[in-house]
Amino acid sequence: MNPTEKIQLLADLVAIQSVNDHEAEVADYLSQVFAKHDIATHQIEYAPGRANLVAEIGQGNPVTVFSGHADVVAAGGDWDTDPFVLTEKNGKLYGRGACDMKSSLAAMVIAMIDLKESQTPLPGTVRFLLTVGEEVGEYGAEQLTNQGYMDDATALIIGEPTGYQICYAHKGSLDVQIEAKGKVAHSSMPQLGNNAVQNLLELLTIINQRMSQVHATDPATGDFLFNFTVLSGGDQVNSIPGTATVALNARTIDEFDNAAVLDTIQSAVNQLQHQASKYQFDVRVLMNLPPVDGQAENQLVKRGQQVGEQVSGHPISTFGGTYTTDAAKFLVNQAADFPFMIFGPGNQSLHSANEYIDKQMYFNFIDIYRQLMLNNGVTTNH
Ligand SMILES: [Zn+2]
Known part of the structure; x- marks a missing residue:
């Protein structure tokens, strides 16, 4: 995809007012985008108007899961621009969800499409899981986990907005x-x-x-x-x-x-x-939601740091988060050393007025995700 198309995809996602529900519109939109590029999808309804989405490229093991939520918090506050119209100013893209976390969703989707279009051989399966209700209880992640979408997973990357840092553990709630x-x-x-x-x-x-x-x-x-x-x-x-x-x-x-x-x-x-x-x-x-006790030293985190530094030119540090994410539900049946990280485009503007994403960071994460899809660093010996 060219830069204009990349921005347009994010603008289309921001325009969908998936404020705490209405996630089905996001799932429908992304289904159409994937379909245009010959990638099959499957929707799992949570409730009327609310649907999770699964899309895959590649085949067989290992299975690397990339996940993000479709809901955003209410627009609220005093915005300088229309929160549902993606607006570019000084290299920043403003809009509700630009940071948390539609830029991450767009980056994952574009990386998958680029790999599919270029017919690049993959080491296994890349599975994209779009969830509902992350901001209010992680219902979607729970439903997908109960339906077995994490059973064969060998690594999990959640694209919540960390910016050029990787979160490897977080509190429960x-x-x-x-x-x-x-x-x-x-x-x-x-x-x-x-x-x-x-x-x-x-x-x-x-x-x-x-x-x-x-x-x-x-x-x-x-x-x-x-x-x-x-x-x-x-x-x-x-x-x-x-x-x-x-x-x-x-x-x-x-x-x-x-x-x-x-x-x-x-x-x-x-x-x-x-x-x-x-x-x-x-x-x-x-x-x-239980605490998620990951390890800073896991192979996925190391690979994330390596790719992130190489693409962005920034050092990528690691931290334990005080918030909770869908990982609390996705990892309930996984071993304590399951390769997991939270790594996505973002900054401190999430949930506030004038939420934005740095345009270059958005583009960088498309590249970072594409490289992690090709090699996530995890050697599977079990
Ligand atoms: Zn979020």
């Missing part, structure tokens, strides 16, 4: 909601009711006290984090509240993982429920 159930009564006769707010506060005090004693740090991804994030209860100042709800988020690490958080919550619930029957709590896990 756990969202939990706890509802206290009580009984409404007039506040002048509290003995007829059961104060859900009061009961919940007692529970939160115990959980808070236990969590504050957790001092766990992962060498790659940093400290375990725990926060109560939403609190509500009661509806009238002179009524004993019948319900109260809290939501919390934990950023987990292997040293204090999702199960450890859930155990802590459950044991606090049990402690109160053994004390008195008035304590009634309903604990619901809203999102449960």
